[in-house]
């Protein structure tokens with residue numbers, strides 16, 4: 155089962171792996187033609203009704219695969235309005251191939267019946283797929299009513315036009331779907347649906363036979379993080395200060411650099427406001443690193459149980475807490491982490507010395523734990539050489555903890571109870587001190603704008619990418635401070 159958003163991510167990841175969309179479209183079109191052959195013998199009349207996006211493009215490809223059928227290709231709208239290069243290329247290919255095609259500028263001109271007045275044997279609905287938003291507009295709206303009024307067997311490409319693939323509901327909102335264009339939400343009533351790559355949550359509830367076609371998306375496009383995972387993590391151009399994330403880093407004491415690196419990374423990863431709660435002994439030094447940070451000094455030289463209330467009230471003002479960088483491992487610190495997490499109900503990234511408290515603390519917080527393999531074992535988790543085997547062990551442990559895990563290594567494993575993903579960006583130079591602090595801060599910033607699993611997956615991906623860029627510049631001399639400033643470039647989704 156795959157949602158529309160995840161499908162878009164996987165599609166982009168496939169392209170990054172060298173399998174571009176046009177190649178997928180060729181497979182999709184082939185699969186549509188196979189479905190036509192399953193319901194009608196050669197010689198049958200087949201009307202392909204194509205929208206101007208890639209859903210339409212799939213049917214333009216299918217036309218080439220339907221030799222021996224009496225095919226008509228109708229494009230709804232002007233050819234100049236075709237929205238993607240790959241769909242346009244397939245439209246153009248029909249002309250050179252002398253496959254008849256027609257652009258229907260006015261939907262009232264869509265005539266599904268043949269010269270003898272008969273309905274076609276098959277209508278292929280390729281008007282709109284996963285790119286739909288809102289209820290069907292013209293000319294698709296009237297065309298949907300014409301398709302529904304026809305006696306033909308209707309095969310929908312990917313999803314019936316006008317239906318939300320995630321929910322099965324009409325995109326026009328609640329209410330009955332109607333064949334009447336004048337009232338209610340309109341959607342195509344399909345007899346069959348050929349959908350691609352994986353089942354879609356909304357198709358089950360339809361009264362249609364659903365075929366899932368393998369279109370050649372490699373398993374690696376789902377298994378590994380990729381640029382597609384960044385889709386949708388954009389800054390809203392209309393947002394106000396604070397809406398892109400407020401992060402509180404709690405750390406420092408024995409160390410000064412660690413909480414600072416986390417905080418700077420959180421800022422570069424897109425957080426609007428980043429505060430550092432640290433012992434007063436290091437507060438000046440942390441502030442000295444950057445005027446962009448808000449520093450909250452806690453009395454003394456170690457974070458301890460006496461600070462739990464103060465940190466809790468600071469945490470309540472933020473979207474995410476990053477707990478652990480440079481905290482150190484003293485008894486008082488451990489007691490603080492325990493006390494803080496017991497009462498905390500928000501979202502936190504837990505790193506370094508704070509990790510060992512997690513397995514036996516009773517908390518309602520939503521945690522993203524970022525151990526390396528040694529720390530994972532210290533927490534009671536298991537590891538294995540082979541990445542897939544390791545992924546399954548980490549997933550089981552995440553389910554047991556009921557938190558998300560990001561286990562750092564040459565190949566990182568990101569997991570929650572529902573699944574696991576691998577990340578292979580990064581390089582051996584990143585074993586230098588401080589890169590883990592950068593990662594924790596980055597994941598913290600992302601966790602303010604997306605769910606924990608995705609924050610961890612994207613965080614691992616972009617920090618690895620920033621590290622790869624740093625290694626290119628500095629080779630084995632890479633240091634952690636090279637990374638934060640490279641995050642914005644690493645977060646571009648290409």
Ligand SMILES: NC(=O)C1=CN([C@@H]2O[C@H](COP(=O)(O)OP(=O)(O)OC[C@H]3O[C@@H](n4cnc5c(N)ncnc54)[C@H](O)[C@@H]3O)[C@@H](O)[C@H]2O)[C@H](O)CC1
Pocket residue numbers: 161162165175178179180182205206207208209210212237238281282283284285286287288289290291292294311312313325350
């Ligand atoms: N990996 C894959 O998933 C592949 C999918 N393929 C097919 O591509 C479509 C999705 O294509 P896309 O171009 O993104 O969108 P659509 O064709 O669905 O929509 C295009 C266009 O329509 C306009 N529009 C949006 N909402 C409405 C509306 N309510 N009424 C009218 N018009 C609307 C809008 O401007 C959109 O841009 C997917 O379903 C598959 O069929 C490829 O084959 C590659 C692999």
Ligand SMILES: [K+]
Pocket residue numbers: 209279280281282283310311312313314315
């Ligand atoms: K469709």
